[in-house]
Amino acid sequence: MARHDIHLTINGASHNVNVESRLLLVHLIRENLRLTGTHIGCDTTHCGACTVLLDGEPVKSCTVLAVQADGADITTVEGLEQNGKLHPIQEAFWEKHGLQCGYCTPGMMMTGCALLARDKEPSEADIREAISGNLCRCTGYLNIVKAIQSAAERLRQQ
Amino acid sequence: MIPPAFDYHAPVSLPEAIALLSRFGDSAKVLSGGQSLLPLLKLRLGNAEHLVDIGRIPGLEYVREEGSFLRIGGRTRESVLERSDLIRERYPILLDTARVIADPLVRNRATVGGNLAHGDPANDHPATMLALRAEVVAQGPDGERVIPIDQFFTGLFTTALAPDEILTEIRIPVPPNRTAGAYVKLERKVGDYATAAAAAQVTLDASSGFERVGLALTNAGPVPQRAAAAEDFLTGRRASEANIAEAARHAAEAASPTADRRGSVEYKREMARVLAARALKKAVERAGGR
């Protein structure tokens, strides 16, 4: 069929939407649900600016159909802050100057969050590998690595 | 960036999925991880009026040794392969391979079955599965059949799978003692297809000679093929640097890469040689050869 009723949870909120088969998840998030923190930077699944957590795993939402996410639990950058309190990774990116233009930042942070959920003390090499699907043109990656290391430390102390 | 319109189906059982594929024939495509198919559709390439998503069918994601086989469910994500202790300890060639497929985010969606079924000689698993002498299990309207990997890849972007068949499992023979493998890939950057890559799986005899060799190259021709001449050369010979170098030369000679931005035919052939030697050397080391 060409249209489907789907249900998903985004940042803890329940959504029922009627979508075209071909609607990309990133467009569902940005256009239908008006969560514009997730960005689009390419058309060949390279840049990772569209990274969200889908059932806890970081994925490129431009290469997932909205219908494939029926029943899924999705976290976008807007879901990091809880009750007015920034997530440690947001604090860390701010503190360590891990962003400049801010466009790749949501994707970087979602990937970083997922890494830190699996690995409490990643090495620099681990971090660089984990973010190798997220492109940045501004920062040269060094401060992003430092931000994720700092976030790891904050989380360990919690 | 925007795919053309298509109809999407999400069957919840294999019979339902097979029925849909039978019904729609060539105008349907199986959607597994979607990391090969969706990028094509977004570029408006690859005709698909119907997508049959096998993502809702239970029982297609597993990694386990059972009897004399390692069995990998067709819809197992690459990232699961990457994180599996079983794979890391007993099949490091598969860890080598999974780790260099695209990037970590793509690997959270991409599936092993999809990587094979796409029939793309640039994908990484075909060479590894050839080296491992794996078998592919397919389910269709007439039931299940087992396809040896040497019969699986039939042409560019074509496999032995019928339009109404689904790849449900990959079986790899549990290796005997003194067996190990390695996959070595040269890429321009993380996320790229191989400029050249080689998969080697070797079994050594008591005197460190090659009892059995599986060797295959990635992106070295229109159809993934084993480097048979190189394998034959090595079988029964000592695992010496000179023999490995000679075998690598055979493998490169049999390769027919195409020129593109990754390199000229000459360079790619030479890299096939260099990497075949490196893969063999690493496999021998892991098998306890030195």
Add this chain to the structure above:
Amino acid sequence: MTTPRTSPEVSGMGHSMKRKEDPRFIRGRGNYVDDIQLPGMLHMDIVRSPYAHAKIKSINTERALKVPGVLAVITGETLAKYNLHWMPTLMSDTQMVLPTEKVMYQAQEVAAVIATDRYAAADGVEAVEVEYEPLPVVVDPFKALDPSAPVLRTDKKDKKDNRIFHWQAGDRAATDKAFAEADVTVTQDMYLPRIHVASIETCGCVADFDRVTGKLTVYMTTQAPHAVRTVFALVAGHVGLSEEKIRIVSPDIGGGFGGKVPVYPGYVIATAASVVIGKPVKWVEDRMENLQADSFARDYHIHAELAAKKDGTMTALRIKTLADHGYADAAANPSKFPAGLFSICTGSYDLKNAFAEVDGVYTNKPPGGIAYRCSFRVTEAVHCIERITDVLAQELKMDPAALRMKNFIPPEKFPYKSALGWEYDSGNYPAALRKAMDMVGYEALRKEQAEKRARGELMGIGISSFTEIVGAGPSKQFDILGLKMFDSCEIRVHPTGKALARFGTKSQGQGHETTYAQIIAEELGIPAAHVQVEEGDTDTAPYGLGTYASRSTPTAGAAGAMAARKVREKAKKIAAHLLECSPDDLVWEPGKFSVKGAPGRSKTIQDIALAAYTNHPQGMEAGLEAVSYYDPPNLTFPFGSYIAVVDIDRGTGAVKVRRFVAVDDCGNIINPMIVDGQIHGGLTMGLAPALLEEISYDDDGNIIGGSFMDYLLPTAMETPSWETAKTVTPSPHHPFGAKGVGESATVGAPPAIANAVVDALSHVGVRHVDIPITPEKVWRLLKEHGLAE
């Protein structure tokens, strides 16, 4: 590094203050063009030519108009009715908005589809049927100069060739004489291929024409909103657009790097569509459109020669360059500089004679030339001099560091007049190079290299000691389309002592909301946290020429300081009034005026601000604000020394950057953390062209490298862990001694890496390798010299 003059609470110059713009970005609450949704907004997508050169025989829109959601298809014919089918470029050439006769490059805009949503627009584009008649393609710029080559710009009356301009600088005769008399001369051809800036956000706009008020608002990814507004007013005045009723808004921009300076046809078409339809129209390009049609950078074919005495003293430099500009010169150079600031090519060296010439030529490729963090061709100039310096070192069998030390302009010679006419403001090149050498452990590395060579292992050490020229620029010489390149700041201090400051520039990630606040904090003692900085809305911001070519700190930053000083002058008078003394009796420290000799008698800037509205002196206007339009007296000359260490895989030719040390001098530093961030990013955009990036064309004009599949951006895995340090040599003419730093690293890094690779192979006689240094290029050299595994 000097300690900051102000407290952390005030956070003036020198504080690594956390950025004020980040709270919205870390929450995903940035406001980029594609985030903007207006009521009734339509979507535009563009039909593009598959041919590099072809006549358009017909455009059939019938099928497209039947696609559900498609409202209109705009062609060149539509725009021709309003004489908007061609537009001026920033270099006073012309380019098509939409063609009426022929297309001149692959991916050129041919028609635009307007639809209710972006999916329908994409379907509409598929359904437009265009019939082409291919024409002979010119892709080789040398062949383009052939008398028998087809003339591409048939739209230009009486044009008989494909030449665009000839530019030269220096004394040709004196330079030729120096070459004739030289002990040693070296020659090297170098090609810097076409590359693309590929910021993660592509280009786009939302054009919103209000039929009732007649006001046009365009939200646009532009680095120069005021210039765009004026150009729109001049170009479209005849269809009723009037400058006071045009508002260009640069919202948050996801990276610019020069790629968002040109006015792209998409912006103009979307604007025309909105005016005609009376609804907002959004156009956001895909990545492939961005790479294939938007302004490129480099594409310089350089023939360089360097003359020297046998002791290594450089005596003359001679350069001849062919510049491939695509089918229109749409580079955003200052108008009198068609080759940008290429004449900085004498670099850091005391060259008494130099002559440089550049010839621009048309080909069937997208127009442009300088959009990639290059300060107007400074990347090209620096690559040239730093590469040929190493070629000379190799020829003389001299250590490249020693050769540089020998030829550096010594610190005591500043301000220094170069042979090509620039007055370098300040510099201390030996100190920077020495610091880099110490940091990297140069002597130990040379030893290691010798040991490795004996074992057949390949490692190389490459140096780049660059001098940049930024901060365009003084009104005497600099203008873009006649608009002088001053910049501006307007400060208003509120009764409660907080301030609002607006600037004519536009940050795309450089942190102006923080650094400009810090400048004002330094000058007025108002905490930077209390200074609200705004840019990018032409309705409110004072006129400026925008942010690119590292000009913001040198021009608008300076304007900020000057405006703040005007505010301080008035504040002094108010303070004198409050303290009942003469203004001459007052001393200033950041944040307050005190009576000389009676420090207890003082007034804070906050006291003064309140008084400006509640108790101002009679005869003086109330309020506390000032505007400055700053015309810089000169450019600024940031510099540095970079050292790259590379290891080469003898089997594959792959180059691994083991270490990269960067010592930068950008004068006085506003925010060290932000400066380091600029350098890390710049280095990565130097590594990328050195090893990975290239756009090329086959003989039919088909682009190779037109998507991220083949246009390779480095990931965190390819990028080394940068090691950075500073020296500080203030600019004597800048109000607070700063120079600008955004592009230094992009300029300095590629030759450091190229020099390192050549150095790794110099013992077998390799002299040069063109960037990008792909593994295959290296492998061929290894094979040629018997070094391949």
